[in-house]
Amino acid sequence: MIPNIVGQAQLEVRVGYFGICMNPDGGGFLCSNNATLLAQQVSVDQDPLNLIWVAETFKNSVVFPYLIIVAIVLAFVTFLLLATFPGWHEEHDARTGxxxxIKPFPSRxxxxxxxxxxxxxSIFVLVSVLWQHTASVAAAQIAQDFGNGSVRSGVGTSAMVLGWFGFALLIVVTIGLLVMILSIHLLDKLTDD
Known part of the structure; x- marks a missing residue:
């Protein structure tokens, strides 16, 4: 029954954090953050299953960029704090002349x-990427099953790779800072003894 409703329609809809893009006829993509405007650009024959509204519901209910935005702000503040670390400078050694x-230790x-x-x-990005990944895979599978073979759906590989790669980089920075702090603490202990 669904294939009869779909007919020859070939609508491609992509969902992002801040908008939806559609390709109704195999040409260029039309993008907007307003699904109503996109729906007005296509006829009922081009979107018989109302995929634009399904995409809008998915974007509003599942896609949540704000944890990543907060994580970017926190990472930027961390970068600014790292910029305050002291650099190399020269001092005159009284013993040797x-x-x-000398590179002093950064402030503890x-x-x-x-x-x-x-x-x-890192935690915010982990939660966000894991949430997005799980929800996107589930929603894509539901949309495909709902379409009874007339709808193909998938999760953008590049979006997932970028999300997990960003998380991995934040973990590397976290481990690097932890090792630096522990090393400085150990050096302080060794020089105090």
């Missing part, structure tokens, strides 16, 4: 705040 290059509170911020950012 020569100039030596600044290091700990940077670690806390990047850790929170």
């Amino acid at each position: 020569s100039d030596i290059d 509170p600044v290091s700990q705040v940077a670690l806390a911020l990047i850790f929170i950012a």
